[in-house]
Amino acid sequence: METEQTTLQIHTPAGKVLRQALATLLIALLLLEGGLRLAVTSGWMPDPGPGTTNADLNIKMPMLDALAQREGGVDCIFLGSSMTNDDVDPEVFASRYGELSGTTVTCFNFAVATLTGEIAGGLSQILAERYHPDLLVYGTSARDYSKELGARALKDDGWFRYQLGEWNLTGWLKEYSMLYRTYLKILSDFNPANREYAISVRQNTSPYGHFVVHVNVISLEGQNTIHEETLLKKDFAGLKRLVSLDGAGVSVVVMEIPVHEAFLPEYVNEKSEDYYRLFFDPATEILTKAGIPFIHTLTGTRFTAPDEEWADLKHLNNKGSARFSAWLADEIWQLEQAGVITWGED
Amino acid sequence: MQIISWQFVVFVLVVLAVYYLLPRRGQNIWLLTASIGFLATWNVYSVVVLVVTVLVNYYAGRKIWRGDVKQKKWLWLGIGVNLAALFFFRFESSGYLERAIRALLSLSDLVNSFEMRILLPVGFSYYCLQAISYLVDVAQKQCKASTNLVDFALYMAYFPRMLSGPIERARSFLPLLSTQRVVDNEAISRGFTRIIIGLVRKVVIAGILSGYIAKDLFSSPASYSTLELIFQVFLYAVWVYNDFAGYTCIVRGISDFLGIPLSPNFNTPYFAHSFTDFWNRWHISLSYWLRDYIFFPLSRHLLRRKVNPRSAIYLAVPPLAAMLASGLWHNFGAYMIFWGLLHGIFQALEKLSARRKPVVKWEDRPLYKRLASIALVFLGVVLTWIPFASGSLSRVGGFMKAVFTSTVIPDITTLWLIPFFAITINFGLDLLQYRHNDELAIRRWPVFAQSALLAIALLAILVSFLGSQTALASFVYQGF
Numbered sequence: 030m031e032t033e034q035t036t037l038q039i040h041t042p043a044g045k046v047l048r049q050a051l052a053t054l055l056i057a058l059l060l061l062e063g064g065l066r067l068a069v070t071s072g073w074m075p076d077p078g079p080g081t082t083n084a085d086l087n088i089k090m091p092m093l094d095a096l097a098q099r100e101g102g103v104d105c106i107f108l109g110s111s112m113t114n115d116d117v118d119p120e121v122f123a124s125r126y127g128e129l130s131g132t133t134v135t136c137f138n139f140a141v142a143t144l145t146g147e148i149a150g151g152l153s154q155i156l157a158e159r160y161h162p163d164l165l166v167y168g169t170s171a172r173d174y175s176k177e178l179g180a181r182a183l184k185d186d187g188w189f190r191y192q193l194g195e196w197n198l199t200g201w202l203k204e205y206s207m208l209y210r211t212y213l214k215i216l217s218d219f220n221p222a223n224r225e226y227a228i229s230v231r232q233n234t235s236p237y238g239h240f241v242v243h244v245n246v247i248s249l250e251g252q253n254t255i256h257e258e259t260l261l262k263k264d265f266a267g268l269k270r271l272v273s274l275d276g277a278g279v280s281v282v283v284m285e286i287p288v289h290e291a292f293l294p295e296y297v298n299e300k301s302e303d304y305y306r307l308f309f310d311p312a313t314e315i316l317t318k319a320g321i322p323f324i325h326t327l328t329g330t331r332f333t334a335p336d337e338e339w340a341d342l343k344h345l346n347n348k349g350s351a352r353f354s355a356w357l358a359d360e361i362w363q364l365e366q367a368g369v370i371t372w373g374e375d
Numbered sequence: 376m377q378i379i380s381w382q383f384v385v386f387v388l389v390v391l392a393v394y395y396l397l398p399r400r401g402q403n404i405w406l407l408t409a410s411i412g413f414l415a416t417w418n419v420y421s422v423v424v425l426v427v428t429v430l431v432n433y434y435a436g437r438k439i440w441r442g443d444v445k446q447k448k449w450l451w452l453g454i455g456v457n458l459a460a461l462f463f464f465r466f467e468s469s470g471y472l473e474r475a476i477r478a479l480l481s482l483s484d485l486v487n488s489f490e491m492r493i494l495l496p497v498g499f500s501y502y503c504l505q506a507i508s509y510l511v512d513v514a515q516k517q518c519k520a521s522t523n524l525v526d527f528a529l530y531m532a533y534f535p536r537m538l539s540g541p542i543e544r545a546r547s548f549l550p551l552l553s554t555q556r557v558v559d560n561e562a563i564s565r566g567f568t569r570i571i572i573g574l575v576r577k578v579v580i581a582g583i584l585s586g587y588i589a590k591d592l593f594s595s596p597a598s599y600s601t602l603e604l605i606f607q608v609f610l611y612a613v614w615v616y617n618d619f620a621g622y623t624c625i626v627r628g629i630s631d632f633l634g635i636p637l638s639p640n641f642n643t644p645y646f647a648h649s650f651t652d653f654w655n656r657w658h659i660s661l662s663y664w665l666r667d668y669i670f671f672p673l674s675r676h677l678l679r680r681k682v683n684p685r686s687a688i689y690l691a692v693p694p695l696a697a698m699l700a701s702g703l704w705h706n707f708g709a710y711m712i713f714w715g716l717l718h719g720i721f722q723a724l725e726k727l728s729a730r731r732k733p734v735v736k737w738e739d740r741p742l743y744k745r746l747a748s749i750a751l752v753f754l755g756v757v758l759t760w761i762p763f764a765s766g767s768l769s770r771v772g773g774f775m776k777a778v779f780t781s782t783v784i785p786d787i788t789t790l791w792l793i794p795f796f797a798i799t800i801n802f803g804l805d806l807l808q809y810r811h812n813d814e815l816a817i818r819r820w821p822v823f824a825q826s827a828l829l830a831i832a833l834l835a836i837l838v839s840f841l842g843s844q845t846a847l848a849s850f851v852y853q854g855f
Contacts, residue, residue, distance in 0.1 A: 034555055034557065036399075036555075036634055038559045039560055043563070046825045047567070049826035050826040050830040053827060054833055198841075199841055209841065
């Protein structure tokens with residue numbers, strides 16, 4: 030009886046080309062990885078950043094690393110959206126705080142444009158675990174809890190997920206491979222969608238992470254207002270996650286980011302009451318329950334700035350940010366004096 | 376399940392592992408099971424349509440083969456059912472049916488609230504043409520009617536070619552299923568090379584280019600300069616080629632691992648020296664189908680009607696009809712019909728102008744004339760991509776108007792170097808294949824050169840996967 034041949038008839042040695050290619054590839058990758066690490070640690074080449082989908086984060090992370098290395102750590106980190114990014118100058122804050130307390134603190138503004146409450150929750154955890162600051166100040170506003178903003182994409186980013194404990198290959202590579210991070214930076218630099226924004230961020234961000242703005246346009250035209258019946262639960266959940274860090278070696282303070290007085294009546298559903306009903310009151314409830322101080326800027330000891338100190342109706346310019354940062358240092362110092370928070374002591 | 380996915384890699388590995396262990400008959404049953412499983416991962420509805428199509432055509436084929444007096448009726452019935460189904464799904468997927476129903480029932484809000492869109496069954500437009508070619512070939516005694524339902528179903532459903540072809544012929548494919556397959560070192564090497572070339576085309580070249588083709592190119596062309604508009608259409612031309620050719624290379628490579636060679640679909644199309652030549656190099660399996668079942672029968676019909684073979688009717692009508700059918704096969708939109716007609720017109724003009732010229736062999740023409748011919752055809756083909764990519768005739772008008780009237784100053788930056796780099800890889804690869812008339816010409820190189828090139832290709836594929844900000848998984852021709 031005739032037997033059927035087997036289909037697979039491989040004769041050894043096989044795959045010489047593939048074996049040589051894989052060996053060449055491995056050697057080339059190791060050499061490149063080693064060369065790039067040497068170049069970055071020797072200062073011949075800037076750190077390419079973690080290569081996430083967020084340009085602000087990619088630029089600020091190496092800046093914070095450099096600052097922490099230079100100063101032996103950071104004492105306080107500010108977090109928030111573009112409003113915090115523009116409004117808080119850590120140098121001014123540290124200087125004013127030093128005048129009040131007699132201590133020297135190092136601060137960094139890690140605010141990321143369009144950051145929402147949901148992402149802030151995860152990012153704050155990453156920053157706390159990597160840099161162990163004594164104080165984490167989260168500047169927040171109604172915008173952080175409304176519709177889909179750009180930085181939400183970070184939620185799906187491999188690096189972001191890896192940092193929060195979800196293992197994935199791209200996240201691992203972004204964390205540990207200088208070659209991969211350099212490649213992503215080159216790719217990002219050549220991406221028309223990112224390029225101009227990244228250049229602007231690099232040019233206008235101080236070594237302490239403050240995005241310096243010089244413009245002054247006070248107009249309702251072009252200002253994004255919120256038209257929503259409710260704000261997003263996932264963002265309030267992010268706020269809860271952020272404040273849960275308090276006590277584990279870090280003091281958490283949340284501040285209401287100021288807006289121009291002409292903007293408040295337009296900000297949420299064109300009603301001032303809705304700003305309080307939809308954002309301020311639920312945020313206050315979360316913070317009160319967690320025992321976290323909430324610095325108000327629009328009520329009580331409110332922060333005011335003349336028109337020329339606003340970049341637009343939601344962001345302060347360089348003059349306004351200097352005034353606000355000093356004002357914030359006063360507020361933090363008062364909280365410390367009242368025994369509500371403890372930080373800045375060696 | 377997309378072809379570019381980890382799930383598909385695992386799926387193929389499992390299919391291969393079991394396949395190699397089975398005897399031939401078991402292999403066919405296993406491949407059919409895997410193919411139906413693959414289709415079911417898209418949607419079960421597509422499986423139902425496939426099963427019905429297989430049964431109808433298998434039965435019709437048997438009836439035709441018996442050669443009784445009703446043979447012609449069965450042939451036309453079979454072709455009619457396939458074409459009617461294709462027409463229906465195309466008509467529906469183009470949105471016309473929904474619009475017609477909504478117009479008729481416009482008073483009923485209830486009906487308006489329902490989603491009426493019926494999806495085009497996955498792969499239908501490809502295997503439907505295979506079914507028609509099978510019936511015609513059986514009627515013309517070019518192949519026997521299949522007496523094995525499993526083999527016939529596998530001919531229709533074979534998973535590597537399910538999504539976007541190649542469109543196979545029963546007379547060449549069915550015999551492969553009834554013989555013992557051998558997968559040796561040579562077949563593995565061939566398949567592996569094809570998969571790597573396919574991935575370089577799809578993931579590296581098309582992947583890079585897709586990031587540089589403006590999403591609003593046709594919706595708001597006025598925001599671009601003339602130079603940018605022209606450059607973008609060139610990018611589109613190279614992108615669509617690499618996307619489709621990349622897919623074809625990958626599935627042909629997978630099929631090589633199964634010992635079932637699939638037909639080629641591309642042969643350096645942008646080196647074509649005439650529009651007729653272009654269609655011998657672009658989407659070859661569709662083009663040959665159109666040639667064998669529309670172009671040639673129509674030409675024979677005209678000859679039987681005593682039409683002069685040098686007359687304009689004889690030279691122009693068959694290419695126009697074949698290309699019109701090609702347009703309709705892609706989509707029922709007016710823009711796609713226009714695309715098909717443009718190709719038909721170019722071919723007709725070419726044939727009409729050639730009848731007064733003495734025939735000079737391509738190889739005997741001076742180099743500058745050959746290069747000029749290639750450049751001219753390439754420019755013509757790029758022009759036809761405008762209606763193809765636009766999505767509507769009004770957008771074609773808007774685009775062409777912007778090309779000639781735009782006052783926007785071009786923003787030329789170093790960013791343009793990246794797509795240029797991708798285009799260079801494409802034409803380098805094509806030139807190599809063209810010069811040797813061999814899509815696997817790389818395998819002629821010395822081992823060390825092949826290894827170095829493979830290392831670079833693997834690295835490029837790896838970083839493209841890891842760094843991609845755009846969806847690489849789907850292929851443009853899946854939509855057809």
